[in-house]
């Protein structure tokens with residue numbers, strides 16, 4: 659099995675992110691999810707087997723499930739004749755999408771207090787300006803899901819922001835619209851996940867403007883963009899084990915790495931366990947067998 663950390667298609671490159679390489683396809687874009695792994699915003703040189711296929715296939719599953727809730731950027735995977743067929747390894751990792759103008763704000767929804775939300779709450783009793791009940795424990799469910807946007811840093815770490823700062827970035831109308839959309843998507847998705855024995859603790863969406871409309875773009879509800887906890891291991895007061903990169907992060911915390919590039923080499927065992935976690939997340943959430 660080929661691990662894909664680089665792509666080189668005979669198309670004009672549009673952008674290269676931490677994980678995805680995007681190409682121009684006429685007016686549209688071809689987004690290819692590689693097997694690259696990033697943790698603490700640093701990209702590792704080793705890839706995670708099947709990761710790009712998991713991210714793409716899980717996003718496709720969710721886009722379909724959420725069809726009635728929001729418009730998205732997805733188009734049928736029609737390819738130009740010089741690419742009439744992508745190598746099969748890339749075909750599973752590729753999505754054709756409309757070219758949108760991404761909002762300068764990451765749209766995060768939290769149903770539970772974890773991660774940077776837990777850090778903010780401990781400091782101030784608030785997350786992104788939402789005043790929360792006193793005495794919440796780590797990983798506790800919130801009275802209702804909250805919209806906690808962040809900046810979309812081009813380099814370095816994203817920063818949590820409040821409504822006022824968000825409205826400055828995207829305007830009041832768009833802010834209201836994405837807040838409502840993001841919470842509604844979260845509610846639908848967490849209901850589905852729950853029926854599969856999984857808690858959707860929090861997740862990050864990206865929205866973009868396309869033909870004067872706000873649509874859902876990027877990847878959606880993957881282990882890279884979401885914190886998923888198996889119900890069976892969920893407990894308040896701790897950081898429950900999750901399907902996201904927590905597994906790699908926990909390992910890295912034991913190595914003494916200062917979280918600055920270059921990233922250290924990962925042992926083979928950590929790479930294969932991470933791969934299994936991604937595949938397990940896909941299979942449990944979609945209810946489908948992942949084809950290896």
Ligand SMILES: Nc1ncnc2c1ncn2[C@@H]1O[C@H](COP(=O)(O)OP(=O)(O)O)[C@@H](O)[C@H]1O
Pocket residue numbers: 674675676677678679680687731755756757758759760864866875876877
């Ligand atoms: N439909 C779209 N139109 C334009 N840009 C998009 C679209 N969908 C996603 N993007 C952008 O493509 C990039 C995806 O690549 P990724 O590797 O996830 O980047 P990043 O390192 O910024 O997370 C993101 O910057 C995202 O904003």
Ligand SMILES: [Mg+2]
Pocket residue numbers: 675677
């Ligand atoms: Mg991304």
